[in-house]
Amino acid sequence: MRKVLVLGMTLVVAGTTAVGAPLTAATAAVPEATVAAAAFTGSPAVVARSLEQRTYAYGTDARQQLDAYWGTPKSGRQPAVLLLHGGYWLGGDKASWKTFAQKLSARGYAAFAANYRLSQQKRWPAQRNDSVAALAYIKRHAARFHLDPNRVVVIGASAGGQLATMLGTYGAGRNNVRGVVALSPVNSPYLAYLDGAKARARASQRKLRASVVQLIGCTPRPESAACWDRVQDVTPVNHVDKGDAPMLLMHSAGDFVPYEQSIALRDALTTAEIPVTLTKVKGSAHGATLLNDARVEKTVLNWVYAKTR
Numbered sequence: 001m002r003k004v005l006v007l008g009m010t011l012v013v014a015g016t017t018a019v020g021a022p023l024t025a026a027t028a029a030v031p032e033a034t035v036a037a038a039a040f041t042g043s044p045a046v047v048a049r050s051l052e053q054r055t056y057a058y059g060t061d062a063r064q065q066l067d068a069y070w071g072t073p074k075s076g077r078q079p080a081v082l083l084l085h086g087g088y089w090l091g092g093d094k095a096s097w098k099t100f101a102q103k104l105s106a107r108g109y110a111a112f113a114a115n116y117r118l119s120q121q122k123r124w125p126a127q128r129n130d131s132v133a134a135l136a137y138i139k140r141h142a143a144r145f146h147l148d149p150n151r152v153v154v155i156g157a158s159a160g161g162q163l164a165t166m167l168g169t170y171g172a173g174r175n176n177v178r179g180v181v182a183l184s185p186v187n188s189p190y191l192a193y194l195d196g197a198k199a200r201a202r203a204s205q206r207k208l209r210a211s212v213v214q215l216i217g218c219t220p221r222p223e224s225a226a227c228w229d230r231v232q233d234v235t236p237v238n239h240v241d242k243g244d245a246p247m248l249l250m251h252s253a254g255d256f257v258p259y260e261q262s263i264a265l266r267d268a269l270t271t272a273e274i275p276v277t278l279t280k281v282k283g284s285a286h287g288a289t290l291l292n293d294a295r296v297e298k299t300v301l302n303w304v305y306a307k308t309r
Contacts, residue, residue, distance in 0.1 A: 044079050044108035044308065051105055058137035059130065063117045066134050067094050069101040070110035070145045077142070079151035079308035080110040082135055082167075082177075086158025086184075086287045088211035089119040089127055100291060107301075109308075110147040112138050116163070123217040124234050128170065131163045135176060151308045153179045155300070157287035158257060159211075161185025165236040165265060168245035179307035180247045181300055184257045184287045186212075187249070187265045189234050190220055192257065204256040204286075240268040246275040248303045250296065254284025 051071045058064050070078070081104050085092040097113035104111040116130035139149035154177050156164025161182035167173065168180035186192055189212045195201060196209020213219055216234055218227035232238050247269060251259040259280045269276040281296060291297045 044305070051102075053102075053105075056137070056141075058114070058134050061117055063115045063121070064130055064133065065094070066112050066114040066137070067098070067101065068110070068112050068145060069105040070147070071105055071108070073108070073146050077148035077151075078108055078110055078146055079153070079178075080112065080138060080145070080147040080149075081304060082131075082138060082152060082154045083111065083113040084116070084131060084154065084156035084160030084163045085113070086156075086160045087118075088208060089159045089215045090211050091118065092159070096288065100288070109304075110138075110145040119211065119215040124215050124230065127159075127163055127215075128166050131167055132170070132176075135167060150178075152177050153181065153304050153307055155181040155183070155304070156185065157183045157290075159186055161287070162187055162189070162234075162236065165247065165249075166239070168247055169236045169239040169241075169265075171239075173239075173244040175243070177245050179304070180245050181303060182247065182249050182262070183290045184251055184255050185249060185262060186257055187236055187262045188260070189215070190231050191261055193220055195258075202256050208257070237265045237268045240265070240272055240274075242272045242274070244269060244272060244274045246307065247277070248300070249276065249278045250281060250290060250300075251279075252281050252283045252285045252290060255286050257286065 051069070053067065053069050055065055055067050058066055083097040083101060085094055085096050094113035094115045101111035101113050112134070114131070114134040116134070117126045119127070135152070135154070138145070138147070138152065142149040154164045154167050156162070162185050164180050164182045165185055165187055167177055186208065192205070192208045193212045196205045216227065216230040218224065218230060220227050220231045222228065249262040249266060251257065251262065259278060262278050266276050266278040281290065281293070283293065285292065291300065
């Protein structure tokens with residue numbers, strides 16, 4: 001018998017134990033937070049002489065590309081940020097991060113917005129594999145981008161938030177990244193599946209339910225051991241250990257991916273003594289649109305700065 005942890009519950013089910021050239025230039029309530037509007041505390045200790053933007057392939061598939069935004073430091077190496085887009089694992093594009101990536105590069109970070117193979121092309125774990133590969137590409141070419149491979153943070157939104165928390169928990173997460181910021185992360189795909197079946201489910205929640213089935217390639221039912229293995233693997237909390245990366249998890253009060261999605265992950269990281277903050281902010285913004293609130297943006301920038309200084 002295998003114990004499968006999903007949503008903070010334990011379910012017992014039966015089961016068996018020359019790429020790289022540039023292409024183009026649970027149960028506890030979380031109080032609703034008022035994000036402090038404190039001024040941005042600082043930027044990395046580098047000054048860019050020029051800013052560049054180019055697209056690179058980190059794999060052979062057309063979706064395995066990333067947009068790089070970076071400057072040449074006056075001295076030393078700069079920290080880096082990997083950005084992962086949302087879109088139900090069915091759509092979305094790296095270009096959606098352009099404005100924020102440019103802001104990061106102007107502040108002294110090398111920023112990278114990555115695409116990944118979508119679920120209608122390849123089911124899980126292709127999306128995780130691509131995220132790992134994009135991160136490895138960045139570190140492998142650290143000299144090209146004048147970055148410190150030991151000071152990388154990942155930021156993801158919605159489906160990309162789930163991929164970001166995966167990078168922080170899968171394998172030796174802390175060896176991979178200094179920290180994870182996840183905006184409206186789908187950290188409990190099974191909970192999303194259940195929420196999408198409720199009578200009052202929003203269209204976005206019904207779509208998310210269908211996208212979970214598409215992602216894992218099966219309908220999650222307790223009697224299907226093989227499918228539960230996939231549910232287990234796609235859920236970040238099931239990969240938590242003491243070697244994971246610190247995390248900042250954010251949902252809005254009216255988010256269609258509610259803060260309940262992240263409670264089990266927060267609790268598991270806390271038990272493993274990994275620094276984690278789960279915040280519910282005012283409004284109903286979702287994913288990267290949370291950053292449209294200047295207070296949220298400052299909170300994220302300050303957190304990233306603190307983890308990469």
